[in-house]
Amino acid sequence: MTIEQRLAALEAQMQDARDRQAILDCIKRNSRGNDRFDIDLVTSSYHADGLHELGERHISGREYGEHANRAHNALFDANLHNVTMHMCEIDGDVAHAESYSLGVFLDKGAEKARLLAGRYIDRLERRDGEWRIALRRATVEIAMEGSAVLPSGSTLVGAGYLRGSRDREDPSYERPLTPDHGGRW
Template sequence: MTAPDDNALRQDVRYLKDRIEILDCIARHARGCDRHDTDLVTSAYHPDGTDEHGSTINSGPAYAGWANQVHAAASSVHTHNITTHSCDIDGDTAHCESYVIVILLGTDDRTAQFISGRYLDRLERRDGHWRIAVRRSTVEVMFTADASALRSTAFRDQGYLKGTRSLDDLSYARPLLPDAPAPARWNTGGGTCASA
């Protein structure tokens, strides 16, 4: 059995490290959107980065403010789910395609909008950090679904946590402890049911 070539091993480790950092950047963006965490979303872009959602084009630093306003106007809760992800790295530049499923719960808690599309990204490594230089979003499928089960007594009596669009969300609690108070729950009796 021959020893691995040190140079090839270093290249493999560099590639794997780059892939993880790139996927972390894309996940950080999605999490920041769902929590309305402007700093987290902005940290995913280079200062001169751009974001295209349909005919709306924002600079990276301006994107979070625009997205938070749009999401708050049309929904009470939303989740961005990154699924299939591919990435081609060439030195300090990467071209990525990330499938995304976005679900927005209507302000009435009775309907949900389901959107499936893709993020087409060019990321660049600058000063050792991978960030988005250009993002273009597609929409492939969209439909409205019945979400009225969220208002049912059978569901609400279970007391599930409800995410908040703020730094008060339980995911920011460090360390997370079993007795950490929940900022919001879906139930209507005995706990809060904040309209995130």
């Protein structure tokens, strides 16, 4: 193998790794945007004509962030979307990804919590050099509900733990991060 061939193979491997990371970053950006009610993050994960399947209907990726915020705010005091196992097949400028997800939702009043486990099944496309979701289909395969208490038997409310917020006041946006920022349960 010539040096040119070796460099070309290395470039192809690096491009594959960069594409995979950009795709995973897009999927994680969507989940973080949902949890922080950051519509810009959610919207930036979809192409302008991207679709998000909700049950039997489709909603524009551009409208999904506002829709999710309204639904989450009406039902829950907090929500966390976790992307776990992730697989991706890339074919040029189109990728198909399957990402396992765990959604944890704290009901209003912080007495009960719900866990939804499923998968995001996405078709992503690279347009103008950027990977975004063209179509998202989500499964829900396990749903559980339980009491939202700590091992001590107390609820989060009054426990003194740092509490995230659903806006840019969340400690994760703070630069530089200091020990004085953020509300407590």
